[in-house]
Amino acid sequence: MALPFTCGGRADCRRAGTPVASTRLDTQAETGSWISDPEDPALVRASVGISVFGTGAIGLEVSGACRYKAVCFEASRGRMSIPARPQPHPEILKIAAYVGGRSDVAGVSGVVKLSSNENPYGPCHSARQAARAALEDSAVYPSGSHSDLRAAIAEVHGLPAEQIVCGAGSDELISLLCRCYSGPGDDVVFTEHGFSMYRISALAAGATPRAARERDRCLDIDLLAEEFSERTRLVFVANPNNPTGTMVTEEDVRRLADAVPPRAILAIDGAYVEYVDGSDGGASLVLARDNVVMLRTFSKLHGLASLRVGWALAPAAVTDVLNRVRGPFNVTAPGLAAAAAAVRDRAYVTHCRRENARWRDWLFSRLSGPALEIDRSQANFLLLRFGSPGTAQAAYVHLLARGVITRKVDEYGFPHALRATVGDEEGCRRLVHGLDAFWAETT
Numbered sequence: 001m002a003l004p005f006t007c008g009g010r011a012d013c014r015r016a017g018t019p020v021a022s023t024r025l026d027t028q029a030e031t032g033s034w035i036s037d038p039e040d041p042a043l044v045r046a047s048v049g050i051s052v053f054g055t056g057a058i059g060l061e062v063s064g065a066c067r068y069k070a071v072c073f074e075a076s077r078g079r080m081s082i083p084a085r086p087q088p089h090p091e092i093l094k095i096a097a098y099v100g101g102r103s104d105v106a107g108v109s110g111v112v113k114l115s116s117n118e119n120p121y122g123p124c125h126s127a128r129q130a131a132r133a134a135l136e137d138s139a140v141y142p143s144g145s146h147s148d149l150r151a152a153i154a155e156v157h158g159l160p161a162e163q164i165v166c167g168a169g170s171d172e173l174i175s176l177l178c179r180c181y182s183g184p185g186d187d188v189v190f191t192e193h194g195f196s197m198y199r200i201s202a203l204a205a206g207a208t209p210r211a212a213r214e215r216d217r218c219l220d221i222d223l224l225a226e227e228f229s230e231r232t233r234l235v236f237v238a239n240p241n242n243p244t245g246t247m248v249t250e251e252d253v254r255r256l257a258d259a260v261p262p263r264a265i266l267a268i269d270g271a272y273v274e275y276v277d278g279s280d281g282g283a284s285l286v287l288a289r290d291n292v293v294m295l296r297t298f299s300k301l302h303g304l305a306s307l308r309v310g311w312a313l314a315p316a317a318v319t320d321v322l323n324r325v326r327g328p329f330n331v332t333a334p335g336l337a338a339a340a341a342a343v344r345d346r347a348y349v350t351h352c353r354r355e356n357a358r359w360r361d362w363l364f365s366r367l368s369g370p371a372l373e374i375d376r377s378q379a380n381f382l383l384l385r386f387g388s389p390g391t392a393q394a395a396y397v398h399l400l401a402r403g404v405i406t407r408k409v410d411e412y413g414f415p416h417a418l419r420a421t422v423g424d425e426e427g428c429r430r431l432v433h434g435l436d437a438f439w440a441e442t443t
């Protein structure tokens, strides 16, 4: 049973309102360290970071400067009591689990999935072949050094292979950066409509996520810099951003790199940068600085989302750290082989980029209007902003019934919007027809 407790610099343990012990809390205490009552060390002991509240135990949750610290005290025996069940560190329970894009609708066949920004044309032919061939050797561990894939990326993009780290999707690299470079007492900064894994990974590392305001759904360097402090360890920006599709210039990114505190890493997430003609995604900035990292993925334009391959370009000191912590065989052999083939097929990359731009422009011209506001997107999706959350929800349901699956983006701070991936011709036409029918029914 959870009992009410007071908290602060000096903490009182109360049972049914009666103080039974009090202790001074050392607000500098490290996670896992012990705090004792100075008057009676045996009486109250606290393990910072352990949440309690088991039956028969008195729990004390301390917040504020102490963050989440917990004291556990068993009144009947006057002894410290460790909860009987395993407890995660307290920040974990603040995480709302990631919700992926929906892929089916009960009772509706022939759906078009526009909810996860996948490539509607799939991977290139050579990537499919390479993945199939690699499956034949499934009994053997994959390469732990990822040397072939790193060499392919290095060759195509003109980058040093030794500064590339591969991950099981860029999700893994985001998580590794947070684990390696932030923890309790540290801040991880991103923007208010930033990709949700930044927040999740920061909390999982025990760090404090800080969301900076954007200006008109776009990264604003000055507003972001307002969140910087000596506690800042990581700054994540996706450029183009998901779910807004907006992008800032290379000059802005350079200015941002100048503004980031020296002890912090700026991670430029280029999950969608392949859709932008002529951008290096921040690679030159990484090579020129010692605190900038670029993240890339094979899940979007390369059409390999299910194989889970991402990569980072990072300063040598950072690649060294990430390589120490990542799983030794974190990317599968089919993933490695398919990704190496995909990055080399430049004609397919150009084809997908062009098709995306063509249908993105078409969608924009057919959908945007007074009732549906849309920013110009640089990525493979559009953020459709309806007049109200109710209209967005009604449109979502209407589209679902027609087998067109878009993405609700309430958790990104857009309850009145839906995000729609730019599909192939059929997918785009079904989206437009679905929304035409929606407006016809509701107006």
Ligand SMILES: Cc1ncc(COP(=O)(O)O)c(C=O)c1O
Binding pocket: 117, 168, 169, 170, 171, 172, 195, 238, 241, 242, 269, 271, 296, 297, 298, 299, 305, 308, 309, 310
């Ligand atoms: C901005 C951004 N970064 C990273 C990712 C993660 O991609 P993956 O883990 O598939 O490489 C996504 C996926 O949607 C994304 O939108």
